Amino acid sequence: MAHHPSFTVLPTSLDADLILADTAADAEWARTDLSTLTEQEKNHAAEFEPDAGAIWVAGRVILRHVLGAHLDQDPAGIEIRLDSAGKPRIAECEFSVTRARRLVLVAVSEDPVGVDLEAVPSHDVAAEAMALLHPKEQSDLAEVDDSRLAEDFVRVWARKEAFLKALSTGLARDPGMDYIGAAVSPASPHPDVDIHDVESGIPEGYRAAIAFNR
Ligand SMILES: CC(C)(COP(=O)(O)OP(=O)(O)OC[C@H]1O[C@@H](n2cnc3c(N)ncnc32)[C@H](O)[C@@H]1OP(=O)(O)O)[C@@H](O)C(=O)NCCC(=O)NCCS
Missing domain, CATH: 3.90.470.20 (4'-phosphopantetheinyl transferase domain)
Incomplete structure (x- = not known):
């Protein structure tokens, strides 16, 4: 399934899909659209100060949409669990997510990955x-x-x-x-x-x- 049109798929020769989203530009919707989040994720977001919460939400929403497109699944239905070190994981593939200021970058790979x-x-x-x-x-x-x-x-x-x-x-x-x-x-x-x-x-x-x- 194609990625959300507000995301940019970065050109790379590495063994990963790299997807970048700008939450102060085309992907701003991800700061406020909580429709794909679980109740637990919404409660987690509510624990932050509003600005930090919006960025956390954007990161998780973008991650869900990236994984949904990758796996051809409903982003809301993906089961994300935290391992004992706090790294979010799903059963189907390896991924990593990072936020810096307004940007969110997600890497999806067959191998355990960190970005x-x-x-x-x-x-x-x-x-x-x-x-x-x-x-x-x-x-x-x-x-x-x-x-x-x-x-x-x-x-x-x-x-x-x-x-x-x-x-x-x-x-x-x-x-x-x-x-x-x-x-x-x-x-x-x-x-x-x-x-x-x-x-x-x-x-x-x-x-x-x-x-x-x-
Ligand atoms: C993971 C960590 C390196 C993130 O650093 P950061 O620059 O603040 O944040 P980034 O945006 O780059 O990455 C955050 C993402 O890393 C991922 N992450 C969290 N723990 C992780 C771990 N142990 N291994 C790999 N990835 C991890 C999560 O996806 C997190 O996003 P989420 O909050 O939506 O779940 C850092 O927060 C960390 O090590 N946390 C766990 C251990 C800890 O809390 N130690 C005490 C702090 S000194």
Whole structure:
């Protein structure tokens, strides 16, 4: 089944479908259309502040529509359960979802997958958050020109979250434990996991990465 016309299918040679939605533009409807959500999801959304709740709703609604199109099923009927690490799962395929500001990105794959989208932060935020990285990543970043710090930091961070989501630990695994780095080719700290930057179709000011746990 075709994806919702307000979504963009990103061009990629990776083993995943990548679907991007802009909830401040064509996909704005997903912030308020709760018709595909379960009662439990609606109750969960109600626990957030209104703006954060609308973004959470948009992410879940977009995810349901992406999975519905992928599986040719009613988006409202898909059974999403959380595993013990809090990663949402369905029986039929692997997927991962990420939100950054107004954007939602979903990856669907045959292999366990993690995707992360990040807005490039300010220099000061990057300089502070660097402390969360692996010691060698911190020393690598300490060498780069200040004007490139935020870009390089967020490249490492998106790769790292994609990796941790593919492992399904999320940030319960210390992001300082594994070296991935900002080099053109990400290092993978795990023999079963490959990590890639996602560039085509990602808007200016954002960085994205995906990891597969094969
Ligand atoms: C998963 C996590 C890395 C998300 O980071 P984030 O940048 O804030 O958010 P993103 O938008 O990129 O991703 C959120 C999505 O990740 C997914 N997710 C949640 N836990 C996950 C896990 N353990 N593994 C993989 N994916 C996970 C969910 O789909 C979530 O969306 P949902 O809220 O609609 O269910 C982070 O929140 C996390 O690790 N959470 C679980 C562990 C935890 O809470 N640790 C304490 C915090 S230090």
